[in-house]
Amino acid sequence: MADPDEAVGGRYRPSALRALLKYARPHLGVLLGALALTLASSVLALTQPLLTERIITRLGAGDSVRGLAIALFAFILFSLLLTAVESWLTERTSERIVLDVRRGLIRRLIRLRISEVDRSEPADLTSRLTADSTMVQYAATSGAIKLVDGTLHLIAAVVIMAVLSPMLLGVTAGVLVVALVAVVVVFPRVRAAVTRGQEAVGELGASMDRALGAIRTVKASGAEEREIERADKAAVRSYDAALTGVRYQVFISVVTGLAMQASFLAVIGLGGVLVARQDITVAVLIAFLLYLFNLGTPIVALLDGATSLHQGLGAMVRIQQVEEMDVEPATATAPPPRRIPSLAFENVSFGYGDRGEILAGVTFTAPAGGITALVGPSGAGKTTLFSLVERFYEPTAGRILLGGDDISGQPRELVRQQIAYVEQDTPMLAGTLRENLTYAAPDADDAAIVDVLERTQLAGLVSGMPDGIDTDIGTRGLALSGGERQRLAVARALLRRPGVLLLDEMTAHLDSRSEAVMREVIAEVARDCTVLLIAHRLHTVTMSDNIVVLDAGLVRAAGTHRELLHSDHLYQELVHNQLLTADDELTTGSLVS
Incomplete structure (x- = not known):
């Protein structure tokens, strides 16, 4: 899994950028078309001050400006039309990109291995599908276009301004460079704040999912205030991160705005002197001021593009973390012919990471077409065995045989098509x-x-x-x-x-009458199915053909109810302490003695 701190300090690994480009690549033709339209619109915008300078010059000479005025008006209209078409193409493409991102994430999230899901917060994973994917769409489309257009537009404007008056450009550049240095220093902090904000939003979603998912327990425990405080802290962290980013963005806006105003005043002052000395004409000064005034457009585009790109890269890191999680391979398998298989465990061992070994060499067989009950104290590994049968996890040692076939050599879908699982x-x-x-x-x-x-x-x-x-x-x-x-x-x-039916505490929430009916159903099903059940109720256990006693990950004993009552002390203890009910005492007391 990716390091969650890989974006701290505003640095992103190259693979994040490559992943971002991967989503943009299928739409490269449309994006290049949108970029061409944007650049064409920028070219028209750059010609407008020059046309204005020519109009002013001709007016001073008493010449006709009708053709130039019509051209200027046409350029403005055409520029607006190009911008509208570009916006439509960009927005449509951005929606298609976010659809691609979300489709990929949906398939991956649903196919995650259970081990990955168990280590993650579902709400945080969901936020990557919703909030993070939105940031990626703008970074891969409008953000990239603004970055390229802003750069080229700015370079072209600076070149034209240099041609008009190198001295005025020198004054302008001196002020703008100071602002640029300030922005470059601040931008890494903006990126870091964006990353912290995205992580905090994920934590907030996880907090609310925790509370709402167990809302009855929360209310019955009088824990509303604790859960509110927990979620509130996550909301405050998100707020603080967002506010930090806003502060830096405001700083950037103020610095760039101040730089533009300062350069504007400097150009007017120096330009007035140059006009008085007849080094430049009034028309040239006005054209230069128009370029300076419009210089904000490419600068803002650059800043917006850079911000979108960094937000998108931060979101891409989080999406990559999902893409690097282990998933179950998708395999198309035809449903197997229905059969009633046996289910055998041969020296099966398993452990959950740092929790140590849960199962240690478990060996037993659930015969075909019968009922086998698993009993034992909590933590003995009963439900873990079911997880291994469903291949949610893989044994660290040993084999599980379904109808004599090792399930590890079969596609998961094929194994699961033969099994039905009723969870606790x-x-x-x-x-x-x-x-x-x-x-x-x-x-x-x-x-x-x-x-x-x-x-x-x-x-x-x-x-x-x-x-x-x-x-x-x-x-x-x-x-x-x-x-x-x-x-x-x-x-x-x-x-x-199913050929095999796994029942984990299937009578836990039933009254005695419903339990009796369910036992009849299970007995009937067992004639056409292999049943392996976990139960803590004596009536359910005693109806089983075979009972396996698990303790500390080991098979302690196996046999019928009567056999185990005479041969295994743990089973006797379980009968008294967990399996036994008031009604059962009358029927089992003589057997235990």
């Missing part, structure tokens, strides 16, 4: 119940949908909704209860008709 927190997507239900099986027909709704006891819920299955369930499915979300997640998994 049962996440829902903003949208309708239908969209969530068919998310993993978008081609499911109405008969299959009705069947799975009835099997998971959701048919009554759907019939009572205002728009039926097309009712919006709100952000993260908050219009549903925890139990309803749990059953919907199971229904979504069943609709996919």
Whole structure:
């Protein structure tokens, strides 16, 4: 991942500029056309003072100026027309560039490896897609055009002014050079402030995402003020960085404005002396003053272009950080023939970076078409095993075999097409119940949908909704209860008709009646599917064909419920302390004794 401090002090690595040019390159023809129009408009603007000087000279000589006046008026109109066309081309191209940037980021962000997502703030990643991409579009289009046009326009104006009066240009240059030095000294600080501001905006988005994503917990904990303070600090950092940048930009504007005024006064004073001495004519002095007056246009264009470029480079650094994150390769694979495979773990080990080893040589097999339960204390590595099966992470050692085939040698899409995963927190997507239900099986027909709704006891819920299955369930499915979300997640998994079904605490939010129904559903599904589940409720565990006890990343024991009650002390302890419910004591007390 890129070093977040690589832009501090106003220095950007060359790859940031190359990346910026990469987005502009497909539109190079249009951008060159827009630049040509801008330069043509600048040429017309540069000829206007010369035409004015000729008109004044002819008026002094009593000659006709009709042709020159018409030409001057035509030049002004044509210059405005060229500017309008250039603006349209530039704005259209800038929107196309930002579309390209965002499309690339969208594909990359969605395909990020889970390890990268776990290390990042989602809101900060989103800000790179929204705010940073906008800065890139202007840097690659109008910023670059202004930089080139401003430079050439300024050089051409200075050359013409030198031809008109080298002495007046010397006075002007002396004042402008002082201003230029001040601007060059300040610009690195502007760039650094822009970078800090972009990072602070990302932190602000992350703070609000944290608070709004767990708003019920925030309110129930009485933590509103703490979260407000946290987000407020990020907002203040963004404000401070922006204000610093504004101060420097104001300084630059004041210095350049003061330089222009000072040079204007100096030219009038010296020009008056030169006219009195008849070294130059009044017409030449007026033409020179017009060039000096219009000198602000290329200078402002240069400053705007430089500012846009530096902002774009700062944003490009942040976008590059995303582009350098590891992603899962996109592979087009045809859905495999449906089968009911076994799931075997052979000496599987894994650790999360600095957290040490979570799994240490785990070996067991979930037979095809049966129910295997994973039990163990928190932190034993149960959910981590599911993450390895889904290939969210890769084992550091060992193999996972799906139907006898090592999943590490298969495309991720092919592996995941055979598996359905019901997560512990049962996440829902903003949208309708239908969209969530068919998310993993978008081609499911109405008969299959009705069947799975009835099997998971959701048919009554759907019939009572205002728009039926097309009712919006709100952000993260908050219009549903925890139990309803749990059953919907199971229904979504069943609709996919997977070969392997992974269930992580799938009965955690269900009442006893709904749990009993869900156990019946799972028992039925297990006849046509391999089920591997994590459970803390005894009824769910005892219905399993095989139970694997995990402890500290190791398989401690395996067997049936009755076997483990007589052979494994940890399982006995789990039955008493975590799996046991009041009703269960009546049925298991004699077995434990």
